[in-house]
Amino acid sequence: MRPSFRLRSLGTLWTLSAFLAGLVAAWLWVGSNAAWQLHRMQAYAGGVALYDALTGDSEPPAGIRLSPLSQGETLLANKGAFARLQTPGKPAFITNVSIHAGRGEVIAGSLLNIAVISSTLRYHVSTLPQGQNRSVPEKLGAVTQLLATYCSDPILLARMDDGAWVRVDGRALWGCEAEPDDWRLPAVFLAILAIGILLSQVAETSATFDRFAHALRGRRRLGGPESYRAEGPGELREIVEAVNAYLEAERAQLSKRAVVLSGVSHDLGTPATRLRLRTALIPDVELREKLEGDIDRMTGMIESVLTYTRNELNTEAPRQISLTALIEALVEDYQDCGDPVSFTRRAPEVIEGGRSVFMSRSGQTLGPEERRVLAMARPVSLQRALSNLIDNALKYGRRATVELEAFADRAIITVEDEGSEFSVADIEGMLAPFQRGPNAQSVDGFGLGLTIVATVAEQHGGVLSFEAGQRGLRARLEIQRG
Incomplete structure (x- = not known):
């Protein structure tokens, strides 16, 4: 088994790790x-000191070498x-820079021409x-600082x-080898x-x-599983x-309830049988029929409660079934007994097709009329629930019409x-166990039919409404x- 950590410990660990990574x-x-x-300041300082070397007032700064061009190179440079x-x-990308002396300088009117030859880029001197x-x-220092900003190892002529024209080799200051590691x-x-x-980690924990x-x-x-x-x-x-x-x-409570009800149902079987035998010996027909009806109601009530408890236990495993076939078979059973029950099929659906290069508008087609609606359900429980709804429709109305959507x-x-x-409010009040309508005296039942249907609906992730x-x-x- 993997070690278990508390959320507080995980939160502290994650916070410290994030802080350390951020640090x-x-x-x-x-x-x-x-x-x-x-690096850029050193290149700037080297460019400032380079100016004095170009005017001959001092030696080139450390990291910069000056060398004259050959006769042929001088001709090309002059052109x-x-x-x-x-x-x-x-490839050759040429960047020309002309630096004029500012007003008030001793060297007013002098001009410094610079040509930067690079095989990778053209420098934006406008910046x-x-x-x-x-x-x-200072202006020359800004140029050399610009050269140090990019890795290109340019050729500098001044x-x-x-x-x-003089070739300036300052790769030791602004070349690629002089660049620091960029992390x-x-x-x-x-x-x-x-x-x-x-x-x-937060998403996985959630x-x-x-x-x-x-x-x-x-x-x-x-x-679901037991644990x-x-x-x-x-x-x-x-x-x-x-x-x-x-x-x-x-589960233990429901099992005890089912065991008790099963035991009561079993124990009542023998006395009920004796009562039926003794009732058959009563010469008064009216009294005999009343006693037999009471016995039937007593045993039927126990069986209804036992059925409700078994539905609560939810022991039937779900499997994929055809709802269409289930409803058709159930309706046909009622029709065989002469009950006015019908199954109304909806009209075929109109399916919109996509457009093609051969048609200016989308086509239409009809869906199959005999579509089988599949679902993951408990067939026995679902059939019992539908039977209860159909029985109620036949009890309180003249016929029952079943539809599937x-x-x-x-x-x-x-x-x-x-x-x-009945109104919707009246029928919703009968969802509680042992709740019956105002005509309970004239209709058979114990007030558990709709309760069982509502339980089956919850077991299938749905709801019963009116x-x-x-x-x-x-x-x-x-x-x-699903």
Whole structure:
């Protein structure tokens, strides 16, 4: 058996794990940001110091080398054919930058031309900061900082005014090898992974409660097991144990009730038989018939109560049956006995077809008239419930009409009488056990028929309801098909 954890312990563990994952992700993100900021600042500082090296006032800064172009390369550069300076076979993206000295500078009027040759991208120099208050070294630093933002290892050519072109090799500052490790994407992935794991664990834990609730909800309809097992937190296991204990006590109580009623029915069999024999010896015919009627009512009442208790025990296993065949067979049995019972079939359904390239409008077809409505049900219990509804329709009305309406997930069996004087409120008051109508003296029964029907409907995940029909009172037995 897997170890059981309490929800409080799981919640604490998940919270700490999420906090730790968030802390690591934040540390990776902040550390990468700081490293990249330092990398770009070093490239900016190198570009500022590079200007003095280009003017000849100082040596190139560390990580930057200056070398003159050959005669052929100089000719190409002077013509602006910078793409031909790229390694043959590689694409060439040229980015030209012209930096003018600002007003008030000592070198006012000087011009720095820069050509950036890259095999991967063209730099957006329009994003560089502009302004008259920025010096030429600062503007050059902004360019080298832009180069350090992307991994491209560009070739950088520079020329002061009309001087000679110089190749600038600063890959040690702004090249791909100088870039720090970027852990921001793994940090985002770690955060998403932690959130995903946390949400999946919460969903799985919630699903264990949902699965148990679904199994418990369909227990009466699907013939659930005598006890349940559930994998999940300790609170769920305690709930399952409590439910199992309750179900066991309920079964024991119903079994004792059935045993007592069976024993009473059996024990009354012998006295009832003796009473029938002794009643047959009574010469007074009227008195003899009254005594025999009382004996029949007494034994019939015991059998009705026993039938109701057996329905509560829910011992019949559900199986897939044809509701259409069940209703047809039951109605034919009544018709063989001469009872006015009929089964009304609904008109065939019109099925809309899809459009095609050969038809401008969708076609229509009729569904089969003899459709078999299948359902997962208890045939004996369902037949007993339908028999009770038909018997009531015949008792309180002149005839019974049965209809079947099927949907994707449920089926509705309707039994309508003709000429019943009961209202919907009157008939709903008879759903309680041993409740009978005002004509109880003239109609046989013990007031358990509708109670049994309502119990069978609950066992099939449905409900018994009543409504006023066109000819009389209509009983609607709704059950689940799945």
